[in-house]
Amino acid sequence: MELIISVIIVFMIIGAIYALHAKDLLSALISCGIVGYSLVICFLLLKAPDLAIVQIVVETITLVIMVAVVLDSTRKELKEKKTLNVEGVSFINIRFLISLMAFVVFAGLFLYFFHEAIEQLAPFGEDTTRMATTYIKNGTEDTGSANLVTGILFDYRGYDTFGEATILFTAVIGVMTILRLKGKKGK
Numbered sequence: 001m002e003l004i005i006s007v008i009i010v011f012m013i014i015g016a017i018y019a020l021h022a023k024d025l026l027s028a029l030i031s032c033g034i035v036g037y038s039l040v041i042c043f044l045l046l047k048a049p050d051l052a053i054v055q056i057v058v059e060t061i062t063l064v065i066m067v068a069v070v071l072d073s074t075r076k077e078l079k080e081k082k083t084l085n086v087e088g089v090s091f092i093n094i095r096f097l098i099s100l101m102a103f104v105v106f107a108g109l110f111l112y113f114f115h116e117a118i119e120q121l122a123p124f125g126e127d128t129t130r131m132a133t134t135y136i137k138n139g140t141e142d143t144g145s146a147n148l149v150t151g152i153l154f155d156y157r158g159y160d161t162f163g164e165a166t167i168l169f170t171a172v173i174g175v176m177t178i179l180r181l182k183g184k185k186g187k
Contacts, residue, residue: 001120005045008113011106012038025070033063034106041110044117047128 012035019031036059043052122128129136135152143151153161 001045004113004116005042008038008042008045011109026067029063029066029070032066033059034110036063037110038113041113041117044114045120047121049121 015031015034015038019028019035022028022031036055040052040056040059043049043055135156136148139148139151139156140146143155145151145155
């Protein structure tokens with residue numbers, strides 16, 4: 001599994017580097033999508049389907065919105081055509097051919113690794129309680145809480161809960177600041 005994750009991380013790095021050096025925004029967005037969807041596969045391989053679901057939803061919504069914005073804001077079409085005519089003879093454009101082949105290779109690799117990740121998940125309906133067994137058996141005694149969920153959130157996962165609360169608080173403050181700045185400009 002470590003080898004598969006290492007290969008996926010290499011593809012993520014390549015996608016991120018390409019996104020930085022892409023000549024047009026649409027290519028950069030697709031490269032960012034490769035990075036995001038590769039992260040989904042990593043989450044599945046690490047047996048975190050809840051994170052994978054959240055990542056795929058957020059990545060898809062973000063990608064759709066960003067592609068819509070790019071397509072709406074840029075009206076120029078690429079001047080490069082799929083075929084070139086030289087002295088009356090049509091030839092396939094090499095850049096188009098290379099791009100098409102790269103897409104097919106990346107799509108094939110993505111589907112292969114996605115299939116491998118799905119195969120390693122537990123069958124649907126089968127419970128896997130690696131950490132939950134400890135929480136269920138010792139949670140009430142260790143935390144002293146009558147409510148097991150509260151005990152887990154604030155004792156076992158206290159730092160994680162604190163981090164999530166901090167992120168939510170920061171996001172709310174950021175949104176309020178942006179809305180307040182827009183409100184002041186309108187007056």
